[in-house]
Amino acid sequence: MSAQAVDQPDTFAADPRRWRLLALLGVAQFMLILDVTVVAIALPHIGTDLGLERDTLTWVVSAYTLMFGGLMLLGGRAADLFGARRVVLLGLLVFTAASLVTGLAPGAALLIGGRVAQGVGAALLSPAALSVVTRTFHGNERNKALGVWSALGGGGSAIGVLLGGVLTAGPGWQWVFYINVPIGLIVLVALARMLPAHLSPATRARLDVPGAILVTAATGTAIYALINAGDRGWLTATTLGTLAGAVVLYVVFAVVQRTVRSPLMDLRILSRRPVAAGTFLILAATALMIAVFFLGSFYLQHHKGYGALRTGLLFLPVALATIVGAQVAGHLIGRLGARPVAAAGLAIAALGTALPAFWDSAAAMVTGISVGAAGIGAAFVAASTTALAQVAHHEAGLASGLLSTFHEFGAALGVAVVSSIAAASIAGSSSVGFTRAFTFAAATAAAAAVVSLLIVPNLKPPTGAKAHAH
Numbered sequence: 001m002s003a004q005a006v007d008q009p010d011t012f013a014a015d016p017r018r019w020r021l022l023a024l025l026g027v028a029q030f031m032l033i034l035d036v037t038v039v040a041i042a043l044p045h046i047g048t049d050l051g052l053e054r055d056t057l058t059w060v061v062s063a064y065t066l067m068f069g070g071l072m073l074l075g076g077r078a079a080d081l082f083g084a085r086r087v088v089l090l091g092l093l094v095f096t097a098a099s100l101v102t103g104l105a106p107g108a109a110l111l112i113g114g115r116v117a118q119g120v121g122a123a124l125l126s127p128a129a130l131s132v133v134t135r136t137f138h139g140n141e142r143n144k145a146l147g148v149w150s151a152l153g154g155g156g157s158a159i160g161v162l163l164g165g166v167l168t169a170g171p172g173w174q175w176v177f178y179i180n181v182p183i184g185l186i187v188l189v190a191l192a193r194m195l196p197a198h199l200s201p202a203t204r205a206r207l208d209v210p211g212a213i214l215v216t217a218a219t220g221t222a223i224y225a226l227i228n229a230g231d232r233g234w235l236t237a238t239t240l241g242t243l244a245g246a247v248v249l250y251v252v253f254a255v256v257q258r259t260v261r262s263p264l265m266d267l268r269i270l271s272r273r274p275v276a277a278g279t280f281l282i283l284a285a286t287a288l289m290i291a292v293f294f295l296g297s298f299y300l301q302h303h304k305g306y307g308a309l310r311t312g313l314l315f316l317p318v319a320l321a322t323i324v325g326a327q328v329a330g331h332l333i334g335r336l337g338a339r340p341v342a343a344a345g346l347a348i349a350a351l352g353t354a355l356p357a358f359w360d361s362a363a364a365m366v367t368g369i370s371v372g373a374a375g376i377g378a379a380f381v382a383a384s385t386t387a388l389a390q391v392a393h394h395e396a397g398l399a400s401g402l403l404s405t406f407h408e409f410g411a412a413l414g415v416a417v418v419s420s421i422a423a424a425s426i427a428g429s430s431s432v433g434f435t436r437a438f439t440f441a442a443a444t445a446a447a448a449a450v451v452s453l454l455i456v457p458n459l460k461p462p463t464g465a466k467a468h469a470h
Contacts, residue, residue: 027187070119081206087124093188098120157289281452296315345378350375
């Protein structure tokens with residue numbers, strides 16, 4: 001496949017409105033990412049107000065992640081089949097309406113039902129919006145646009161803690177969800193006017209519903225097992241049995257994809273080195289990002305006794321570092337290629353997360369995860385540019401959905417592993433669990449840096465028609 005096929009400009013590419021379009025899509029994506037973490041500080045207040053037990057509160061977080069991750073491939077494929085414009089607008093409408101329902105919830109059923117619906121809307125919106133970005137920007141401009149996109153994804157997780165603390169301490173936990181409604185409606189109206197009409201479906205093939213159900217069930221089952229492994233144990237029959245069930249569902253999904261006429265996913269896309277390397281990078285970077293956020297939040301609130309608002313404020317450097325790391329990487333990748341940027345970013349992440357493993361202090365923790373976040377932000381950009389730079393337009397939604405699926409899967413994996421390792425510290429007053437968990441995160445980042453040197457192709461993103469993908 002030649003890069004000319006990948007990088008052939010659309011008519012809209014020369015339109016000066018493309019940066020405003022990126023800003024609107026970025027705001028929408030920012031809401032989706034915020035909603036993964038913004039509820040974390042609000043959970044105790046939600047539990048008190050609605051009389052919810054701990055396991056039910058866990059579902060307030062995991063129901064969103066399950067649906068967001070599990071339905072991502074369906075959202076990406078729907079963008080390819082029905083047109084990115086339609087899917088972006090539908091996803092944003094569902095997410096906004098579900099946010100209102102969740103905020104109004106008087107009890108557990110409507111609260112978790114609203115979170116499920118938010119996840120469905122997010123799964124439609126996120127890959128379709130990224131598909132619009134990859135089809136609208138080209139060459140070096142695409143690198144810059146993906147840098148902005150990655151900064152939103154990485155920084156949103158940390159800013160979510162700050163926003164959750166401010167809203168919970170101020171107007172109340174309901175506003176964690178209500179705030180999406182006016183923003184969502186404004187962005188919806190603006191996107192309806194600005195999204196180019198030519199972002200129409202390239203094919204009239206049917207949507208693969210059995211495939212969508214199977215991959216959603218498989219991903220959901222795997223994420224469910226990982227989320228609960230921290231409490232139930234990694235080697236218990238329940239955890240291993242659930243993970244085995246997920247593997248079986250994935251195998252059935254693979255078989256179905258080979259037999260249906262219009263498969264949800266062309267499995268051969270994973271055999272392409274850039275796509276496989278990109279999905280590995282997004283998995284590792286997200287697992288590290290959410291893991292250090294989780295550890296930092298519990299360390300400051302449980303171990304140091306800081307309040308929700310103070311904890312949120314201390315995450316501001318983490319958010320800023322992620323944004324800076326992503327922006328620097330966006331500029332460097334065009335000159336150096338993705339491999340050195342990915343390896344250097346993960347190495348910096350290893351050094352940063354090692355700091356709180358050696359020094360038990362709030363200053364060391366905030367400094368360490370801020371340095372680590374800069375490296376993780378760079379890895380996010382390397383992941384997106386590696387996986388998407390040589391994907392044809394008609395596959396952009398699928399590749400975007402694949403990246404986003406591994407993003408959510410990485411989040412669940414990271415939280416599950418470090419919460420299990422740090423369980424003693426989270427439940428008690430000792431810092432030993434935190435030390436072990438930060439040490440594990442640093443070792444994982446270092447190992448990922450080595451792996452990235454071996455598997456990430458060092459082809460620079462194409463800026464013209466001369467480059468070829470292999």
